[in-house]
Amino acid sequence: MKVSARVFWGLAAYFFIIGNIYAGWGLLYKGYIDWSGGTPLGLCAVLCALMAFFLNRSHRSQSAELPEDRKDATIDEGDPELGTFSPWSWWPFCLAAASFLTFLGFTVGLWLILIGGALALVCLVGWVYEYYRGYFAR
CATH class of the missing domain: 1.20.58 (Methane Monooxygenase Hydroxylase; Chain G, domain 1)
Structure with missing residues (x-):
């Protein structure tokens, strides 16, 4: 630093x-x-x-x-655990698409903001709770 x-x-x-x-x-x-x-x-x-x-x-x-x-540090010392990532998850893509719809609503109309916001909320909840249901439940 x-x-x-x-x-x-x-x-x-x-x-x-x-x-x-x-x-x-x-x-x-x-x-x-x-x-x-x-x-x-x-x-x-x-x-x-x-x-x-x-x-x-x-x-x-x-x-x-x-x-x-x-100068005497190794590569392993600077490689911390960053967290758990889900390479099979579709929720980040769905949330990005819902965010796109929400921001597109600023140019098209209020009705698209409402649809995109509701969809974004569903996608966010799905992404947060993806480890609590289905095949990968813990």
């Missing part, structure tokens, strides 16, 4: 410098500041500084170094 924080601090400094150069260039040659370019570069600098600050604080609160920061 220490290396990642340093990378983000470097990116924040880069975007800050480039944003000032962009604003100065526009002021020098056009006579006014072009806000459509300087503002996003400044916001990129703020975002990178925020990420760097978060990574610094997270690194300080940990009791030990991460495996990514140590």
Whole structure:
């Protein structure tokens, strides 16, 4: 995390410098500041500084170094258990389709939002409780 924080601090400094150069260039040659370019570069600098600050604080609160920061670490040390995944499950696809219908309803009409929302609720419940019924019940 220490290396990642340093990378983000470097990116924040880069975007800050480039944003000032962009604003100065526009002021020098056009006579006014072009806000459509300087503002996003400044916001990129703020975002990178925020990420760097978060990574610094997270690194300080940990009791030990991460495996990514140590030179003697093995691959197995940085490979945690992420959870249980169901490769046979169709519920994520159904939930994505229901979400698509719901968001499509914003352009088509309210009736499609209601249908997509109800379908999304059914798919979400089905995905949460898929291990409690059928062949894979526990």
